Amino acid sequence: MKALDIETKSLVQEHPEYALQPWRLLKNESEITLIAMGDGDLAEFIPWKELNGMPKETFVTWNAIFDVSYLHAQGVDVARHTWVDAMLLCKWHDNCQHNEQLGYSLAACAQRWIPQWQYLPQFIKLKAAEADPSHDKYWQVRAKLDVMATYLIAQVALGKLTPKQRKSAMIEAKNIVPNAKAYVRGIPTNPSHYELPIPGLSRQMAEIECRLGVSNTGNHIGGKGWEPSKILRSPKQLAETIYNKWGLHCNQRTPKGEPSTDKAALTYLADKDDKVLEILAWRELNTRLTKFCQSPVKASKYLSDSVLHPEPKIFSTYTGRYTYASKIKSKFPIAMALHQIPRGPDVRRMVEAPEGKLLVEFDASGQEARLLAEIGDVHSMLDVFRSGKKIHAVMGASIAGIPYDEFMRRYKAGEEAYAGPSGTYYCGKFVNLSMQYRVGAAKQRVMARVQYGLRKDQTTIERWRALYHHTYPEVKSYWQRAINLARERGYAETLAGRRYYLDKWGKDDRWGTESSAINFPIQGSGGDMKNLAISMLNSKYPELEFAWDLHDGVFVWAEKSKFGMELVLEARDALDNLDYESAWGWKPRIKMPWDAAVGVRWGDMKELR
DNA sequence: TGCTAACGCGCC
């Protein structure tokens, strides 16, 4: 194992931040200035070409996606080597509730992990000094110390992980390369899908503001210089307007005790006053306009390109899910909020495959329910999955009070009461999805109304809750078992051995801590599964280029050809047969199936059978 | 001006 660190610089004077953007290298807007390689004692500088000629090596770096994506952009065959991220190893070890104060800069981690290191004082001083990019000497010393620190921290961190954690961390590490390549490749978009809607959205918002009498002064419908209403945008001003000026009764509060104007509060107020319905409509338009139209416009302007570059973060959640950043240094817009794009086709279709390619989505079907059944040892639910019945239909039939077969007959016939938008199938789905993690009855009623459009009274909700627990009696005992186990051990654990240390058992935090104990093994195992899936796809099907992750969904680019589609089907089968046993020592009792869908545009995908 | 907290909301 060797450690590696690169330094980069912008080639555009007015944009020093380009140094942090690997894809700028492809346009000669930034460059790698040096590459340092070594171990805990010694580091040397190497030209990038040497990485392609040398024998296969394991490199440990700090925040690996940055280095690997830059090297990939430079032309290094990064897949030739194995990459490990010392920062991720530290996080595998540190993953706990009270780590708010823990920083993950190399300097901070060096102080925590290698306090005895002989160069530590010099290193800290150097890191704290104002960086002057013109002093090559500064960067050379810094890069060498970075290499040594990274190497030493990795050794210590690896030693502190359990064998199972080391193995899982290495599986996760395999995904550094596909993520780095995806970061450089970027996500191709069709700007017309976020540019053209802007005038229409603005006009609709302006009309609502006009009817409600909350326009900004000087605003005209469709006029130039129109800005969204400050009253509607501000929770404080909106509360003042609807509760004081309009005299509506406030019965929901924010966590800090202020009158709430969130969607749940407004939904119930809308029953009494149509104006509130307009506010809800305005809110939706506002989100659509700012987050999903204006932001991608800003990013494509900043990038001078419709290929956007959301920055992947492999371990920025404590459950092992990935996240993406759409700004660099909280400032420079490089993408849209990839993980928040609304579900329907309207916004999603902005992502469009390049010529000759197709977008493929692999989706772990019913992932969390299956993991709950397995991890929670919920035999009743395992039986449902084994029987091949549709799990939401099983709950729907219970709610309807008829046998499963009859329910399916009526559901397939499209009878409104069973298959309609507030039919019992949809109710069953709602119950299954909301009941897994201890949602309270009152909140559940609001969820039914606000998220699912189901208008139900508290008695009905209580009846559904009882029905769920009657159908799956072991779920409650899983909750208790998960809590007891976490308390006893001090941590909750996933199937791959990822741990989340829990210590906030005091009165105020207890509920949340318990919920984490219940949720972490399931959501975290979902994260493990995704990591296993991506690493398998990348090694067995390198022609399928990893694009992005959406928790239980893996997106790849495939060649638009017969060969490409055959590969997708093959890969789907391989996902159905992921080798959990050799990865985690776990043998699922039920299938963990994946769906595959293909299309030119996201949001316009066809399921492959 | 730049920062953080609070709020609201999109996804899973």
Next chain:
DNA sequence: AAAGGGCGCGTTAGCA
């Protein structure tokens, strides 16, 4: 008494 969890982004409000 009641209480899902995990994220990131856009906005206002308030402070230094």
